[in-house]
Amino acid sequence: MEKTAYEKYGRLHGKLIMVGFGSIGQALLRLLFQHLEIRPEQVRIISADASGRDIARQFGVEFTLHVLTEENYPAVIEPWLSKGDFLLNLSVDVSSLALIELCSQRGSLYLDTCIEPWLGGYTDKSISVSMRSNYALREKALAFAREKRGGPTALVAHGANPGLASAFVKQALLNIAADTGLTVKKPVNPGDWAELASRLEIKTIHIAERDTQTANLCKRDDEFINTWSVEGFVGESLQPSELGWGSHERHWPQDGARHGFGCDAAIYLNQPGAATRVRSWVPFGGAYQGFLITHSESISIADHLTLKENEKVIYRPTVHYAYLPCDDAVLSIHELAGRNWRSQSSKRILRDEIEDGMDELGVLLMGHAKGAYWYGSRLSIQEARRLAPHNNATSLQVVAGVLAGIVWVLQNPDAGVVEPDDIDHEVVLKIARPYLGEMLGVYTDWTPLCDRGWLFSEDVDRSDPWQFKNIRVS
Secondary structure (H helix, E strand, O other): OOOOOOOOOEEOOOOEEEEOOOHHHHHHHHHHHHHEEOOHHHEEEEEOOHHHHHHHHHOOOEEEEOOOOOOOHHHHHHHHOOOOOEEEEOOOOOOHHHHHHHHHHHOOEEEEOOOOOOOOHHHOOOOOOHHHOHHHHHHHHHHHHHHHOOOOOEEOOOEOOOEHHHHHHHHHHHHHHHHOOOOOOOOOOHHHHHHHHHHOOOOEEEEEEEEOOEEOOOOOOOEEEEOOOHHHHHHHHHOEEEEEOOOOOOOOOOOEEEOOOOOOOEEEEEEEHHHOEEEEEEOOOEEEEEEOOOOHHHHHHHHHOOEEEOOEEEEOOEEEEEEEOOHHHHHHHHHHHHOOOOOOOEEEEOOOOEEEOEEEEEEEEEEEOOEEEEEEEEEEHHHHHHHOOOOOHHHHHHHHHHHHHHHHHHHOOOOOEEOHHHOOHHHHHHHHHHHOOEEEEEEEOOOOOOOOOOOOOOOOOOOOOOOHHHHEOO
16 A cells, blocks of 8 residues: 655654643644654653553654652653753643743743643632633733743644634634625734624624534443543533623623633633533534533633724624533533532543544634624544544544644744734644545524524523523523
8 A cells, every 4th residue: 555645844853742642642643743754752752641652652652651740840841851842732730831931941842732720720719710710821821921022932722622713713704704795805913803803793703513423332320421531621611611701792691700800801600611501503413502611712712803992892702612512421511510510430532432423613603794604624533534543533623733733833933922813824724624524614594592482481682692691591
């Protein structure tokens, strides 16, 4: 059989230190060698879990089993980390900001898929609900960026979502503009993108995702099942629901609160994300009720799409995640809630046992002249397996975002701390697209008021379908 010639996007001259080697790290490893000029002896893996050791061995990569803590991480990582090296953080329970600071000191590049606290940070009752939020974690990273003003590039929160979701939003805005006859120059800064969103009258943006992957072994009692990191999903499920709060909103949530510091682009609800449901829509699955799980992109997209006049906000869309995970993960969330948010004793990530299904991951932009528009990736398990081993549909979408982010960092090594919204979306989509299955944009006449009130009366605002009051499931 002939070897496939994969496009090489860059060369890594130093070492690649991968912290964490769970489902995403294992899924990514082959793609790194396919698309980067890098040798196995340049790669080092530090993992708290031995489950990926055999995969690392297949590629001739050094694997170290070690749990990183606030006390030991400098001693473990510093001997391997020098100027020009790349620290790829795919871990949970390891502080992103601590690793970013270490990379800054050592002159090393950095990327992660979310801004993570140390173990227990998501559930630390000694600090306020606000300080357990992604908003607070992002504000700390932005404060560090302002203090350093440059230095080696650290791209934070760049997987699928957060990450590709920001690129999807930019492309969706351009698509809607073209389809509605609006002539625009390509935006070059956040103000330009915010002006475009405002001209299009985008009121609400969902990161709208429906995962229909099913396995041949169903969930058991006291087991949490997911198609990506169980620890990661449980952690963000227990954080407060967070959403960018739009300038069009007229109904303040009874359990809503502002943070009182930082950009003020987002609010939080005083309950876990896994306890908050919202209405949304995807092309194949149609209308659904998902979970309002906190994600960094809900805050960063809203912040970047804010327009101000004399320091007063004149435009901002409401932005949040609307996630319906695979059926077994939904059952796992229900069981977790029944245990009063105490995690199950066993966990399982679905990969090889998946028999069918897909992950529809995109952004739903609402309120413009054509109603609502979904743009994103529809990737089946069959296509994911054809494209890359050690993957399911969900992990490959994340891996595509990580790969694109790594390439951008290598091409822009002196950008300091940056977010997905800061970088060129066309570069990101070009690199990620081959691993995203079918990319499509679909208009729909769906609104969160569709079929409402036919069986029981409901308190809705019929004058504006795109109010969060209509989207939230009470």
